Amino acid sequence: MSTSRRVxxxxxxxxxxxxxxxxxxxxxxxxxxxxxxxAMDDWCNHAGCLLSGGxxxxxxxxxxxxxxxxxxxxxxxxxxxxxxxxxxxxxxEIVDGQIVVLGFDPPGVDG
Ligand code: FES
Numbered sequence: 558m559s560t561s562r563r564v565x566x567x568x569x570x571x572x573x574x575x576x577x578x579x580x581x582x583x584x585x586x587x588x589x590x591x592x593x594x595x596a597m598d599d600w601c602n603h604a605g606c607l608l609s610g611g612x613x614x615x616x617x618x619x620x621x622x623x624x625x626x627x628x629x630x631x632x633x634x635x636x637x638x639x640x641x642x643x644x645x646x647x648x649x650e651i652v653d654g655q656i657v658v659l660g661f662d663p664p665g666v667d668g
Pocket of ligand 1: 622623624
């Protein structure tokens with residue numbers, strides 16, 4: 558099985574910031590915590606709010622709707638076990654100054 562790659566945009570997020578991207582039919586949020594970029598599925602698995610509307614609290618991305626905090630490295634629900642699952646996270650690479658997100662298998666499902 559191959560792994561699809563999608564260019565999100567310039568890797569110019571400031572430390573402490575986050576940004577949501579539309580990737581085909583899906584949404585990805587990229588965070589910059591201490592200079593490290595991480596990518597997570599943007600649709601919160603609790604009730605579908607966009608995590609890109611939330612905020613960072615240390616290494617947690619906090620959902621704007623019910624304030625569940627997800628670890629930016631692992632996607633683990635670190636604040637409210639049992640309320641919802643962990644969030645999918647995706648590997649990214651910086652290629653020629655662009656954020657490239659990996660892991661959208663199977664290719665083609667993203668429109
Ligand atoms: S929708 Fe994200 S915590 Fe409820």
